[in-house]
Amino acid sequence: xxxxxxxxxxxxxxxxNYYFDKAAEHLDLENGYPRMLKNTYREIRVSxxxxxxxxxxxxxxxxxxxxxxxxxxxxxxIRFHPEVNxxxxxxxxxxxxxKCAIVKIPFGGAKGGVCCDPSTLSERELEQISRNYxxxxxxxxxxxxDIPAPDVNTNAKVMAWMSDEYGKRHGYMPAxxxxxxxxxxxxxxxxxxxxxxxxxxxxxxxxxxxxxxxGARVVVQGFGNVGSYAAKFLHELGCKVIAISDISGGxxxxxxxxxxxxxxxxxxxxxxxxxxxxxxxxxDQLLEMECDILVPAALGHVITSKNADRIKAKxxxxxxxxxxxPAADLILEKKGIxxxxxxxxxxxxVTVSYFEWAQNMQHFNWEEEKVNEExxxxxxxxxxxxxxxATAHKVSMRTSAFMLxxxxxxxxxxxxxx
Ligand code: GLU
Numbered sequence: 001x002x003x004x005x006x007x008x009x010x011x012x013x014x015x016x017n018y019y020f021d022k023a024a025e026h027l028d029l030e031n032g033y034p035r036m037l038k039n040t041y042r043e044i045r046v047s048x049x050x051x052x053x054x055x056x057x058x059x060x061x062x063x064x065x066x067x068x069x070x071x072x073x074x075x076x077x078i079r080f081h082p083e084v085n086x087x088x089x090x091x092x093x094x095x096x097x098x099k100c101a102i103v104k105i106p107f108g109g110a111k112g113g114v115c116c117d118p119s120t121l122s123e124r125e126l127e128q129i130s131r132n133y134x135x136x137x138x139x140x141x142x143x144x145x146d147i148p149a150p151d152v153n154t155n156a157k158v159m160a161w162m163s164d165e166y167g168k169r170h171g172y173m174p175a176x177x178x179x180x181x182x183x184x185x186x187x188x189x190x191x192x193x194x195x196x197x198x199x200x201x202x203x204x205x206x207x208x209x210x211x212x213x214x215g216a217r218v219v220v221q222g223f224g225n226v227g228s229y230a231a232k233f234l235h236e237l238g239c240k241v242i243a244i245s246d247i248s249g250g251x252x253x254x255x256x257x258x259x260x261x262x263x264x265x266x267x268x269x270x271x272x273x274x275x276x277x278x279x280x281x282x283x284d285q286l287l288e289m290e291c292d293i294l295v296p297a298a299l300g301h302v303i304t305s306k307n308a309d310r311i312k313a314k315x316x317x318x319x320x321x322x323x324x325x326p327a328a329d330l331i332l333e334k335k336g337i338x339x340x341x342x343x344x345x346x347x348x349x350v351t352v353s354y355f356e357w358a359q360n361m362q363h364f365n366w367e368e369e370k371v372n373e374e375x376x377x378x379x380x381x382x383x384x385x386x387x388x389x390a391t392a393h394k395v396s397m398r399t400s401a402f403m404l405x406x407x408x409x410x411x412x413x414x415x416x417x418x
Contacts, residue, residue, distance in 0.1 A: 012090075012301070014087075016094045020406065044065070045063055046062040046063070050128040053125060060116045062112070063089040063114075064112040064137045069108035071408070075350060076093055077092075078113060079151035080154055081115070092111035092322075095343055096109030103351050130161040131164075143175035149177065149349070150179040163184065197349065198317055201383055202295070204380060205383070217242045221295065227298065230295050246266070257278050262277065288312060293313060295317050296316070299320060308335075309335070318340060351379070
């Protein structure tokens with residue numbers, strides 16, 4: 001099979017499948033396997049009906065996609081965003097399959113989403129959407145079937161409504177959803193896990209790239225759950241976080257942003273608007289800034305063929321899912337900028353989701369120290385496997401990660417008799 005020329009206009013699902021094909025070239029997959037492994041297993045589209053605060057009845061499109069369940073129950077977050085569509089959810093579900101395989105946790109890949117703009121919804125309306133969505137996908141989720149979790153614009157509070165709704169039909173079953181508040185079965189360390197994982201992976205990647213973390217200039221695009229924790233941990237490791245951004249814009253301070261101050265500011269003001277510890281910059285300026293480590297931690301497809309050539313970072317660690325388009329990925333590869341791919345770099349979230357699920361199944365709680373220690377062990381091991389394989393095959397970290405993940409899922413599918 002000849003690899004197509006990647007373009008920025010590829011949709012997210014085509015992008016993931018391009019990365020798949022690129023990696024599959026190095027593997028000896030049986031005929032039919034590539035198609036089977038790229039395809040989604042099950043796709044559900046639902047109508048989420050909500051009575052708005054003004055009395056009107058509204059419908060929002062909801063999705064749940066099961067990509068591959070060879071390695072265990074389907075697993076993946078639910079996002080609330082106005083750009084959610086079937087292709088994006090398919091792509092994100094596929095990424096979950098490869099992500100779980102890379103860190104060797106016993107799950108397959110899934111994803112869900114509701115096409116809505118949470119900033120225009122009241123708390124009551126959000127709760128209605130969350131509960132109604134769960135009622136609509138109730139038949140295909142469950143602790144041994146498919147376990148949702150938070151993603152863009154969803155959090156522990158949303159997971160609490162969702163697990164409560166699931167429990168109404170099935171009885172007390174905290175393992176049906178992860179990322180819950182600790183008081184109702186959530187795990188210590190889960191909220192911080194994705195950002196913490198990004199920092200663990202960045203430590204290893206910096207070492208391999210010869211970047212000294214002490215004083216390293218870091219740019220974090222996105223200051224939500226992933227970006228704010230990644231910035232916090234990298235700051236604590238001695239890095240100088242020189243720029244951050246969120247929906248209100250970009251903020252730059254060459255001397256280093258006071259991250260604890262920015263943290264408190266965002267939690268008090270919802271976003272960074274009005275933060276006075278830095279100068280305003282545009283999103284484009286932020287991505288193209290001279291720095292040691294760039295962490296895109298917001299949405300997909302922000303580094304494209306239009307700006308990839310101007311990226312000056314020495315290392316990119318993907319906190320978000322799919323922030324680099326395949327066309328940009330090729331440019332970065334040619335420029336020699338290592339990219340630590342999403343399926344490895346942000347796998348900390350689903351890894352601690354696995355710990356949460358395992359604790360729920362045993363009705364037993366772990367200390368935060370144990371959570372973080374186990375997380376580090378898993379991510380360090382996965383990082384070195386991907387890096388060693390990349391060196392051995394002279395491929396990028398992304399191609400290497402996909403190679404290992406695809407190989408693992410193909411092996412398990414064979415064992416199951418496919
Ligand atoms: N939404 C997160 C991700 O993309 C976490 C998924 C989970 O914990 O299941 O990895």
